[in-house]
Amino acid sequence: MSAVTEAKPKIVVCDGNEAAAWGVTLASVDMVAVYPITPQSSLVEYLAKFVAEGKLDAEIVDVEGEHSVLSVLQGGALAGARVYTATCGPGLAFMFEPYIRTPGLRLPMVMGIVTRDTLTPQSVWGGHQDAMSVREVGWIQMYCETVQEVLDTTIMAYRIAEHRDVMLPVNVCHDGNYLSYGAARVELPDGAATREFLGPPSVNWHAALDPERPMAVDPLTGGAGGPGPRMFVKYRKGHCRGMQNALRVIEEVHEDWAARFGRRHAGLVERYRMDDAEYAIMTLGSMTGAAKDAVDEARSQGRKVGLVKVKTYRPFPVRAVVEALAGVQAVGVVDRSVSFGWNGGPLYQDALAALSGALRRIPAMSFIGGLAGADLTVDHFHRVIERTARLAQDGQPGETVWLNEND
Amino acid sequence: MYEVRIHGRGGQGAVLMGSMLAAALVAEGKFVVAVPSFGFERRGAPVATYLRCDEREIRQMTNIYRPNCVVCIDPTVARAVNIFEGLRDDGVLVQTTAKGLEELRLSEQVKTVGLCDAVAIALDIFKRPITNTIMLGALARTTGLVSLEALRHAVRESDFRDAGLQQNLEALERGYEGTQVHTLARQELA
Numbered sequence: 001m002s003a004v005t006e007a008k009p010k011i012v013v014c015d016g017n018e019a020a021a022w023g024v025t026l027a028s029v030d031m032v033a034v035y036p037i038t039p040q041s042s043l044v045e046y047l048a049k050f051v052a053e054g055k056l057d058a059e060i061v062d063v064e065g066e067h068s069v070l071s072v073l074q075g076g077a078l079a080g081a082r083v084y085t086a087t088c089g090p091g092l093a094f095m096f097e098p099y100i101r102t103p104g105l106r107l108p109m110v111m112g113i114v115t116r117d118t119l120t121p122q123s124v125w126g127g128h129q130d131a132m133s134v135r136e137v138g139w140i141q142m143y144c145e146t147v148q149e150v151l152d153t154t155i156m157a158y159r160i161a162e163h164r165d166v167m168l169p170v171n172v173c174h175d176g177n178y179l180s181y182g183a184a185r186v187e188l189p190d191g192a193a194t195r196e197f198l199g200p201p202s203v204n205w206h207a208a209l210d211p212e213r214p215m216a217v218d219p220l221t222g223g224a225g226g227p228g229p230r231m232f233v234k235y236r237k238g239h240c241r242g243m244q245n246a247l248r249v250i251e252e253v254h255e256d257w258a259a260r261f262g263r264r265h266a267g268l269v270e271r272y273r274m275d276d277a278e279y280a281i282m283t284l285g286s287m288t289g290a291a292k293d294a295v296d297e298a299r300s301q302g303r304k305v306g307l308v309k310v311k312t313y314r315p316f317p318v319r320a321v322v323e324a325l326a327g328v329q330a331v332g333v334v335d336r337s338v339s340f341g342w343n344g345g346p347l348y349q350d351a352l353a354a355l356s357g358a359l360r361r362i363p364a365m366s367f368i369g370g371l372a373g374a375d376l377t378v379d380h381f382h383r384v385i386e387r388t389a390r391l392a393q394d395g396q397p398g399e400t401v402w403l404n405e406n407d
Numbered sequence: 408m409y410e411v412r413i414h415g416r417g418g419q420g421a422v423l424m425g426s427m428l429a430a431a432l433v434a435e436g437k438f439v440v441a442v443p444s445f446g447f448e449r450r451g452a453p454v455a456t457y458l459r460c461d462e463r464e465i466r467q468m469t470n471i472y473r474p475n476c477v478v479c480i481d482p483t484v485a486r487a488v489n490i491f492e493g494l495r496d497d498g499v500l501v502q503t504t505a506k507g508l509e510e511l512r513l514s515e516q517v518k519t520v521g522l523c524d525a526v527a528i529a530l531d532i533f534k535r536p537i538t539n540t541i542m543l544g545a546l547a548r549t550t551g552l553v554s555l556e557a558l559r560h561a562v563r564e565s566d567f568r569d570a571g572l573q574q575n576l577e578a579l580e581r582g583y584e585g586t587q588v589h590t591l592a593r594q595e596l597a
Contacts, residue, residue: 011433013426013429013430013433013439013441039445125445146466146468175468177445178442178468178469179468181422181442181443181445182440182441182442182443182468183425183426183429183439183440183441183442184429184438184439184440184441184465185429185433185438185439286468288466289465289466289467289468289469290466290467290468290469292466293466293467373445375469375470376469377467377469377470377472378467378469
């Protein structure tokens with residue numbers, strides 16, 4: 001812990017896409033493969049600019065589509081490179097085949113998802129539906145609240161991904177439109193300090209494309225005879241163990257970040273004004289800022305409401321969520337996407353599952369808003385608070401509330 | 408918290424104007440959030456961009472519905488959208504126009520008006536009606552929200568280079584100098 005940075009941090013004004021590109025630059029990434037897609041496009045334009053300006057010493061691979069983007073990065077990672085890309089929406093859909101292979105290969109890499117609602121209806125705007133649609137594939141997924149958090153998390157993600165107890169790819173999700181193009185004052189951490197924070201890349205010690213260490217990567221495994229079944233189970237269990245280990249590692253890495261750089265982001269779950277809260281609202285991503293302002297206003301009117309923000313969505317921080325909500329009488333969960341199977345939001349569905357392990361019943365309700373670029377304002381969160389207060393009184397969850405239905 | 412909504416048309420640089428204003432305010436030690444509205448932007452279509460500034464950190468990453476100040480960098484966009492929607496009482500309008508104050512249709516919330524013939528200045532400097540840096544100067548003159556020096560810094564820090572940078576610095580000064588500020592006498596409410 002000798003690396004407390006003395007240098008005064010540089011202040012810049014930038015949007016979330018540029019912040020992600022700064023994070024990639026400060027993480028000394030070796031290789032970037034890109035294909036542009038709204039609202040991610042300016043992120044990769046910034047990366048190309050930073051390479052052209054000599055800020056980032058990385059190889060940029062321009063490929064013909066997202067399927068190739070991730071295939072190229074798998075090769076780069078197997079050759080030992082620290083690699084990056086970002087995508088969203090239809091690009092993520094086209095990437096799905098290599099996407100689903102990456103965590104099983106235990107390749108530590110970082111990919112931004114500049115979240116966008118899925119087609120159709122035809123839409124180019126933000127919403128979490130793309131990232132949510134791949135939530136069970138085995139990537140770690142973290143959602144950012146602010147532009148600064150996009151930058152900081154992009155750097156931290158490499159240390160989480162490359163940790164020997166994790167060895168998994170990480171999606172750093174930031175909201176299309178409100179964070180991708182929303183600009184704010186941001187502190188750039190010192191380059192030497194971030195290099196020391198991350199250490200050298202540790203990517204292909206276990207599986208490599210390396211003439212000095214010839215090996216077969218990803219041979220056929222499974223079937224109903226011989227060592228197949230138990231080998232397959234061994235790999236699956238190892239993957240699950242890496243995900244569970246990530247819960248510990250994410251907290252450690254966020255703690256170390258705070259110690260070195262002075263900015264403390266909650267790694268798994270943030271509790272906001274929860275100490276004596278009688279009921280809570282639960283949020284994900286950039287909506288949280290307006291939600292916190294609504295909580296402050298409600299508190300000033302004497303309402304005992306708190307907020308629980310989930311940052312790490314996969315692996316789901318079950319224990320942290322249950323502990324955060326242990327004292328409340330009700331929770332209103334706000335999603336920026338839809339779980340088609342449950343007629344509610346995906347975070348709501350996870351909250352229900354987690355709360356089944358609580359010592360008593362804590363009623364929960366689903367609120368869905370901010371789809372396809374719709375705004376989630378302080379007034380929307382006052383409605384969530386109002387309805388959740390009622391739920392705390394009567395314990396009767398109503399139907400899912402669609403917050404922008406009458407906007 | 409002070410909230411500004413900028414109206415323009417696609418291609419005039421409203422979003423860049425929001426970024427430059429944000430950079431200038433941050434250089435003066437303020438906290439800002441600038442969020443552009445978005446869609447299938449195309450040249451000529453009405454666009455808006457939003458900026459909040461405060462002495463402390465701003466958490467809301469949302470659009471603005473109750474602005475303190477409306478900046479209109481196009482002379483005709485007010486025909487296509489209601490630029491006064493949600494404007495707070497004692498509001499400010501910064502408008503590019505060749506017309507005089509008496510020819511403008513204002514809402515009753517407007518108390519301060521800054522008028523600048525930014526299109527004429529732009530045609531003189533750039534030979535095309537790109538009004539964003541000119542209207543930054545007009546905004547500074549009308550509101551005092553930000554200093555001309557901080558705006559010069561922000562223009563220098565943006566991606567303008569060489570002759571383009573000189574033109575934009577000149578545009579900023581001429582916008583500031585060429586703005587007439589009017590304070591409207593309000594009828595006392597009964």
